[in-house]
Amino acid sequence: MAAFIHNIATIVPEHFYKQEFLRNRMKEYIGNGKTSQRIIHRIYSKSGINKRHTVINDFDKNGSARFFFEKDGSLNTPSTGTRNKYYTQKAKELFVATARKTIQQSSSISKEDITHVITVSCTGFFAPEPGFEIIKKLDLSASTQRFHLGFMGCFAAFPAMKMAKSFAESNSNANILVVCLELCSIHLQNSTSPDNLISASVFGDGAAGMLINHTKPKQNGYELNQFSTSIADGSEQDMAWSIGDTGFDMVLSSYVPDIIESNLPQALAPLLANYQLKPEQIKHWAIHPGGRAILDKVEQSYSLDESQLASSRATLAEYGNMSSATILFVLDDLLKRPETEKDETVLAMAFGPGLTMESSLLTKITQR
Known part of the structure; x- marks a missing residue:
């Protein structure tokens, strides 16, 4: 029995900031010397991001909330408890709003x-x-x-899809609602460590939902064909996520793009072999835009043209990295793009702590 994504809905918080503005704020409040200010300027300017959304509105000096920035302009460092309390308040609202929008946009469920x-x-x-x-x-x-x-990181939408696929294939009456939500911005750290600076430059807030069952969709959607999981040996210390006293601490090594590039062949081998596919036969590459360098590495490794990663780059530019929700934004963007062939093949992939590489083959279904 097959399993299909019937529709995808996305939501972002109303507050957003241009990357240039955030770069200057970080240089003003985090950069404690010329060296760190130069690093901040470079990583923000080269990020491939235009803007990011957040539930925090006091990055702007005219903001009403006082979460990170006090009225006198000083930088506050909220405790983990304070951050999680704010997460709970905002996440409950956005989880419900995303679920409601996902169901309302479905023509069949x-x-x-x-x-x-x-x-x-x-x-x-x-x-x-x-x-x-x-x-x-x-x-x-x-x-x-x-x-x-919980706490799986940027690749977590894939285990969710696999779980939903299993339910749909084993029960013809199953209709599964999946909602991924991340409020990354509440974990901004007052630190000039490279890991924290890189994290601060790419992560944003957002949520996405999808509906999955065993029937072919009556609107544009995807068939979930096959999944694959791979772990890059010896990379546990290059991408990790832990709970500290002042929020969650992200380890995001500058080596991550190179690690992903060197492990791409082994990660994709099972999918390509089972479907007797060559990389050049894949129409669209829905790659989690964890950062611009990751997309560049994938593009170079498989000699992709600009259109094949267009949805990933567009998502990165408009929203940044929203952890687990991001791949659904990519798939939603791709679903809205004109189809040039019937039943186009899509390779979706995301990366997270471990360093874990999750991938999937999907078929894009467009109603003509």
Whole structure:
């Protein structure tokens, strides 16, 4: 039995800042010397990002909230508890809004049809978990099954899709709602360490949802064909995510793009072999835009043309890296682009702590 994504919906917080503005704010408040200011200027200017959204509105001196920046202009360092409390407040609202939008945009699945809710997030915690909030606020059936994938990082949408695919294939009545949400901006660190500076330059906030079942969609969607998981040996220290006293601490080594590049062949080999595909036969590459250098490495490794990574680069430019939600923004952008061939092949891939590389082959289904 097959499994299909029926539609994808995305939501971002109303507040957003241009990358140039954030660069200058970071140079003003984080850069404590000419060297760190030069580093900040370079990584922000070369990021491939135009703007990022956030639930925090006091990056602007006229903002009303006082989370990072005090009224006197000094920089505050909130505790992990303070950050998680704010996450809980904002995440509950956005999880529900994203779930509602996802269902409303479906032409074939209503809220009464939902049998499973899978939620994904790595930027905060609360219990009952987000699925409970969605079921309560959307008045879904109390018997709806709930699952939460937490603290997995940027690749977590893939385990969620695999879980949903399994449910859909084993139960013809299953209709699965998946919502990925990340509020990365609440974990900004007052630090000039390279890892923290790189993290601060790319991460933003956003959420995305999708509906999955075993029937072919009546609107534009995807067929979930096959998944593959790979771990880059000896790379655990190059990408990691831990809980500190002042928020979550991200380890994001500058070697990550090179590690991904060297491990691409082994990560993609199972998918290509099982479908007897060569890389040049893949129409679209929906690559998680963890950073501009990652996209550049993938493009160079497989001699891709500009159009094949267009959705990934567009997502990076408009939103930055929103961790687990980002790949759904990429797939949503791709779904809205004109189809040149029937049933185009899509290779989707994301990377996260481990260094874990998750990939999938999908078929883009467009209603003609």
